[in-house]
Amino acid sequence: MSFGTLILAVIVIAAGAFFLSRRKVLGLADGDRRRLHSLPHYHGMHALLLAAVPALLLLFAWSVLQPVVVDRTAVSHLSGENYDTSGERSLAMSEVRRVADAIDGLIKGGKLNSDDLDGLSIDDLGRRLEETGIPVLADVPPQILDSARTYRSASAAGDLIKIGLVLLLALAGAAYGYSVAHPDLRARNRTEMGVRALLVAAACVAILTTFGIVLSLLFNTIEFFRIYPAHEFFLNLTWSPSFGGGSDLGIIPLLWGTLYISFIALLVAVPLGLFSAIYLAEYAHPKFRSVAKPLLEVLTGIPTIVYGLFALLIVGPALSSVYGRGGLGWMPSDTAVITAGLVMGIMLIPFVSSLSDDVINAVPQSMRDGSYGLGATKSETVRKVIVPAALPGIVGAILLAASRAIGETMIVVLGAGAAARMSLNPFEAMTTVTAKIVSQLTGDADFASPEALVAFALGMTLFVVTLGLNIVALAIVRRYREQYE
Amino acid sequence: MDAMAHTDQISMPGSAPLTEANEVKIAARGVDVFYGKNHAIKNVDVDIEDKTVTAFIGPSGCGKSTFLRCLNRMNDTIDIARVEGDILLDGEDIYDKRVDPVQLRARVGMVFQKPNPFPKSIYDNVAYGPRIHGLTRNKAELDDIVEASLRRAALWDEAKDRLKESGTGMSGGQQQRLCIARAVATQPEVLLMDEPCSALDPIATAQIEELIDELRQNFCVVIVTHSMQQAARVSQKTAFFHLGEMVEYGDTEKIFNSPEDKRTESYITGRIG
Numbered sequence: 001m002s003f004g005t006l007i008l009a010v011i012v013i014a015a016g017a018f019f020l021s022r023r024k025v026l027g028l029a030d031g032d033r034r035r036l037h038s039l040p041h042y043h044g045m046h047a048l049l050l051a052a053v054p055a056l057l058l059l060f061a062w063s064v065l066q067p068v069v070v071d072r073t074a075v076s077h078l079s080g081e082n083y084d085t086s087g088e089r090s091l092a093m094s095e096v097r098r099v100a101d102a103i104d105g106l107i108k109g110g111k112l113n114s115d116d117l118d119g120l121s122i123d124d125l126g127r128r129l130e131e132t133g134i135p136v137l138a139d140v141p142p143q144i145l146d147s148a149r150t151y152r153s154a155s156a157a158g159d160l161i162k163i164g165l166v167l168l169l170a171l172a173g174a175a176y177g178y179s180v181a182h183p184d185l186r187a188r189n190r191t192e193m194g195v196r197a198l199l200v201a202a203a204c205v206a207i208l209t210t211f212g213i214v215l216s217l218l219f220n221t222i223e224f225f226r227i228y229p230a231h232e233f234f235l236n237l238t239w240s241p242s243f244g245g246g247s248d249l250g251i252i253p254l255l256w257g258t259l260y261i262s263f264i265a266l267l268v269a270v271p272l273g274l275f276s277a278i279y280l281a282e283y284a285h286p287k288f289r290s291v292a293k294p295l296l297e298v299l300t301g302i303p304t305i306v307y308g309l310f311a312l313l314i315v316g317p318a319l320s321s322v323y324g325r326g327g328l329g330w331m332p333s334d335t336a337v338i339t340a341g342l343v344m345g346i347m348l349i350p351f352v353s354s355l356s357d358d359v360i361n362a363v364p365q366s367m368r369d370g371s372y373g374l375g376a377t378k379s380e381t382v383r384k385v386i387v388p389a390a391l392p393g394i395v396g397a398i399l400l401a402a403s404r405a406i407g408e409t410m411i412v413v414l415g416a417g418a419a420a421r422m423s424l425n426p427f428e429a430m431t432t433v434t435a436k437i438v439s440q441l442t443g444d445a446d447f448a449s450p451e452a453l454v455a456f457a458l459g460m461t462l463f464v465v466t467l468g469l470n471i472v473a474l475a476i477v478r479r480y481r482e483q484y485e
Numbered sequence: 486m487d488a489m490a491h492t493d494q495i496s497m498p499g500s501a502p503l504t505e506a507n508e509v510k511i512a513a514r515g516v517d518v519f520y521g522k523n524h525a526i527k528n529v530d531v532d533i534e535d536k537t538v539t540a541f542i543g544p545s546g547c548g549k550s551t552f553l554r555c556l557n558r559m560n561d562t563i564d565i566a567r568v569e570g571d572i573l574l575d576g577e578d579i580y581d582k583r584v585d586p587v588q589l590r591a592r593v594g595m596v597f598q599k600p601n602p603f604p605k606s607i608y609d610n611v612a613y614g615p616r617i618h619g620l621t622r623n624k625a626e627l628d629d630i631v632e633a634s635l636r637r638a639a640l641w642d643e644a645k646d647r648l649k650e651s652g653t654g655m656s657g658g659q660q661q662r663l664c665i666a667r668a669v670a671t672q673p674e675v676l677l678m679d680e681p682c683s684a685l686d687p688i689a690t691a692q693i694e695e696l697i698d699e700l701r702q703n704f705c706v707v708i709v710t711h712s713m714q715q716a717a718r719v720s721q722k723t724a725f726f727h728l729g730e731m732v733e734y735g736d737t738e739k740i741f742n743s744p745e746d747k748r749t750e751s752y753i754t755g756r757i758g
């Protein structure tokens with residue numbers, strides 16, 4: 001019985017519990033809904049939840065834990081000098097799983113009777129596997145084969161127990177739900193509690209996952225600081241990793257590049273985005289607005305790699321033809337801070353304008369009326385009433401845009417160059433924290449070396465910076481919301 | 486409305502004696518207003534006199550606010566609103582192409598039904614009009630205008646120690662008086678007030694009525710009100726609206742004592758509305 005069928009079976013049992021319990025309470029109340037504590041479907045829901053939720057929870061918990069336990073039993077067969085380190089053992093275990101899968105394939109294909117398996121010699125099995133064309137190591141060591149056998153039997157036993165227990169639990173829940181079904185049962189309140197628990201559980205999963213990500217970042221960062229001094233990381237002004245060891249891993253040049261490019265991006269995005277938002281919200285004809293606004297919002301959905309290509313193939317060469325060697329001679333190559341900053345700014349325009357437009361629209365019409373009623377013109381009203389009233393929200397939008405700019409990767413990888421440099425010249429190539437995280441992890445570096453682990457420290461720093469920006473932005477936006485309530 | 490089921494319970498005008506006929510400040514001829522397909526104002530003719538308080542009364546939804554907004558073209562800001570007919574201010578058609586609605590609104594000020602102070606300081610709220618119209622030469626003059634306007638709106642004593650605080654932080658009644666001060670500070674020729682006292686306590690109401698009476702010396706004031714007593718106390722002319730039509734218009738005393746139309750009589754005695 002596969003995972004899907006098992007879930008289906010639980011659902012069928014739960015649905016049965018629903019209908020049976022509903023019929024039972026209605027019967028007990030002589031079909032008079034008014035004599036029930038809760039509406040009939042709440043009584044049904046109560047039994048349904050009792051049948052489905054514990055069984056499904058068990059199913060998921062079991063599915064997560066079973067492989068761990070099975071691996072434990074199977075690995076006990078692997079002893080000897082070949083399997084000393086955990087690395088060797090895990091390599092062997094993946095081989096074990098492959099052999100086990102291959103045997104499963106043979107049995108399914110009718111080429112092998114599962115009863116014969118125990119008596120089969122290694123050579124025999126190897127030949128059979130070859131016949132089917134399943135790629136397995138030519139000569140499977142006996143330990144692996146033993147281990148694979150154990151693996152198979154343990155999995156099979158586990159699956160069987162799982163199916164039994166889950167179905168039993170579902171039936172027990174259904175039976176209990178049915179037995180307590182009674183017109184006086186406070187089914188509505190209990191269902192409400194059940195629903196709340198489900199929602200809380202869903203929220204917890206989301207929060208716990210995030211928490212897990214942060215923790216793994218944190219542990220790896222701590223690991224990094226154990227082998228590389230923190231003050232070097234935060235204060236060293238050079239970034240030059242060398243995989244042979246003895247690298248300089250100072251974050252400051254990378255942060256400088258990040259902030260410089262983000263600054264240029266905001267310099268482009270904020271005025272353009274804000275002005276287009278003001279135009280859309282205050283001046284544009286409603287018909288034009290109803291077309292233009294969704295179009296702008298579609299722009300926010302363009303993958304950033306597309307903007308990256310745009311930077312690499314169009315903006316970079318165009319800038320370089322004016323400011324580069326052929327022109328003013330300020331720009332040594334196509335990739336530069338200004339290239340990435342401009343393109344990133346273009347990417348952020350719809351982001352800023354869409355958020356600002358929402359905020360400006362939230363300013364009540366009565367504010368505008370008040371200003372027009374005193375004989376103010378449109379632009380006076382915008383400047384003196386609407387923008388000040390919307391300012392906290394606009395600042396929030398800008399901060400959110402800033403945190404996007406700081407976290408942006410593809411555009412910088414393609415547009416800004418790869419040199420970690422600290423310079424004020426926007427026509428020079430620089431690089432950012434995100435781009436360096438990519439390049440540190442895509443090389444062949446040993447995963448335990450400081451050159452690879454530094455990626456986590458960089459990520460953690462980035463996380464802290466953008467988190468701080470987002471918190472400030474959200475706090476500002478929220479304060480703004482309260483103002484008109 | 487229960488409290489005034491009979492005409493004789495209403496205090497009659499007397500405190501506001503009619504002066505000899507004043508000049509016509511605003512003349513409306515055949516005015517129709519549509520909100521999309523909704524015909525909100527139907528063929529209204531009215532002559533509003535200068536240096537007079539004119540009251541618009543009528544049941545909720547009959548179009549009083551709509552007509553008031555026509556007088557300074559605030560309906561322009563509502564996309565679906567369409568105004569037809571002629572409205573003359575000092576003999577000039579305000580819907581003429583050459584008339585700038587912005588200039589017009591500086592001359593015809595407005596206090597809205599719901600208080601709408603700007604989210605700025607009390608001082609900046611009142612100084613808003615004088616600043617955009619350049620009415621003062623220096624800060625001292627502006628200070629004087631702000632103080633005088635707040636005094637006229639009976640808000641000075643409450644506001645003088647918190648001029649730098651936000652106008653949105655005041656109580657509803659204070660906000661409404663702030664909006665009145667803001668409108669007065671712009672020094673308009675005509676002041677349109679849409680239910681200016683609906684959020685005020687009796688003391689502030691009396692102060693605002695005093696202000697209206699004082700404004701009458703120099704300005705033309707139009708006030709929308711749901712309070713018969715208030716209309717009777719402060720106005721010299723009254724217009725009764727019903728279902729978008731102006732049913733009756735005349736001296737306040739006459740409207741309240743011997744209305745010509747049955748509908749006016751029913752409304753005043755509390756039978757419709």
Ligand SMILES: Nc1ncnc2c1ncn2[C@@H]1O[C@H](COP(=O)(O)OP(=O)(O)OP(=O)(O)O)[C@@H](O)[C@H]1O
Nearest residue numbers: 520523525544545546547548549550551552563598
């Ligand atoms: N902005 C608008 N858009 C569409 N219809 C409107 C708008 N403003 C008013 N109306 C309609 O015009 C009619 C008159 O409304 P108006 O606000 O002028 O009434 P009123 O006499 O001021 O009522 P109240 O005493 O309740 O303030 C109503 O039917 C209303 O639905």
Ligand SMILES: [Mg+2]
Nearest residue numbers: 549550598679
């Ligand atoms: Mg109204």
